[in-house]
Amino acid sequence: MKTYKRLSYAERAALCTNHMAQQLFSLLSEKETNLALSADVTSCAALLELADKLGPEICVLKTHVDILTDFTLVFTQELVKLAKKHQFLIFEDRKFADIGNTVRHQYQQGIYHIADWADIVNAHSLSGPGVISGLAEVGLPKQRGLLLLAEMSSAGNLINSDYIQKTVRMAEQFPEFVLGFIAQRKISNDPWWLYMTPGVQLAEGKDTLGQQYVTPTKALLENESDIIIVGRGILQAKDPLLEAKKYRQAGWNAYCAGSKTK
């Protein structure tokens, strides 16, 4: 009998010192789902309906709060209730990309008060470590977590291997706040980093604006990511709940195939 190919989510939870990574790895393991839903709808009612209906299938609900045409703070309270009810985390896909002093305001203030309801946010490492320091000033006291964008799924993006390595080095400077990466594949041998991969569909392909899709198996098994982010693959299906169950199963199967003895 051979050794395990990869550590399980539960084993990795035990290795984490980052609070949010630990929480999320445990959730993956206990709820038996590595499916994140990219809930790109433009009304609060539609988003809440999706969250309530698909909540039992997912580990993370990913939002773009700034495409909602009728956003209110009451909506965020409802969303937080649903996250507790169905046991998922809220990830606002803000892609902070400014200097530290500005992102600090964008994260805490404005209309959205993102830090008050989003468990996880993400940021581009492009502008340097100040972006992380600025966000951490707001997020750490609230026990929030940050994902750094280490790779993108869009055609012709300017990220290369040097950029990825510098992003990992930057994350290593903020182990309390950074829980992992948005990436297409595992990019570090340290087992405590968590990876989420966007641009996942059951069939490979691309959209008309350069988005390129990979399958759950490719993302989780071949590329050793941890969580698949699925948007249009589920939202544009005739029966989104049924489709979410398919993705959940495909994702879980790929995880099991990668972590079982072989």
Added chain:
Amino acid sequence: MKTYKRLSYAERAALCTNHMAQQLFSLLSEKETNLALSADVTSCAALLELADKLGPEICVLKTHVDILTDFTLVFTQELVKLAKKHQFLIFEDRKFADIGNTVRHQYQQGIYHIADWADIVNAHSLSGPGVISGLAEVGLPKQRGLLLLAEMSSAGNLINSDYIQKTVRMAEQFPEFVLGFIAQRKISNDPWWLYMTPGVQLAEGKDTLGQQYVTPTKALLENESDIIIVGRGILQAKDPLLEAKKYRQAGWNAYCAGSKTK
């Protein structure tokens, strides 16, 4: 007598095919100011007061609409009125940094409807040309313009010369929509690109979150940028209007020193 060191704003306006670049170069020349105000306040009233008071001194008002705690669409209507009254352009410093399909929504929809009131927005080239295509679908029919972030002023940022050159190549694919760059210096020999430089103060230095400042003379004369973006240098002064006049004068002197016969 020697030849001109640089073409004047008016001469460059005549060389532009991009509508927004033409309009802005003409404005610089006629209003005799290359000062952009970074209006990073957190209330609509404070922003409108600044815009009304400092409007006569500036060519561009740069906003971060998502740090305003009391944003309404009425506010944007008031801001547009002030822009017409004092002849400045509105530049929402959104730093779009997602895939094309997402930025299209973020630009047009949500609470902010940025495309309806911002003459200019900016985007990171990081995610590839899809970000420009997505924004152009919304912005071109409204005759808006886009600046690409080709350099940043924050410490430890990951932009290198290869990234800058790829950003220029990307801009060249969209000459109707891209009017120029956020950069620390001139990065192309084509005279129709317009450059705006952030992180400008009368004294060099840095903040506690990695922002690094250059002087107007360094930005405009030595580095051959076109517009200086000043925020805290003016906003934190005892008399912001007086300080704005100083920056305007310093900026204009640097421009004249660079474009006059010598």
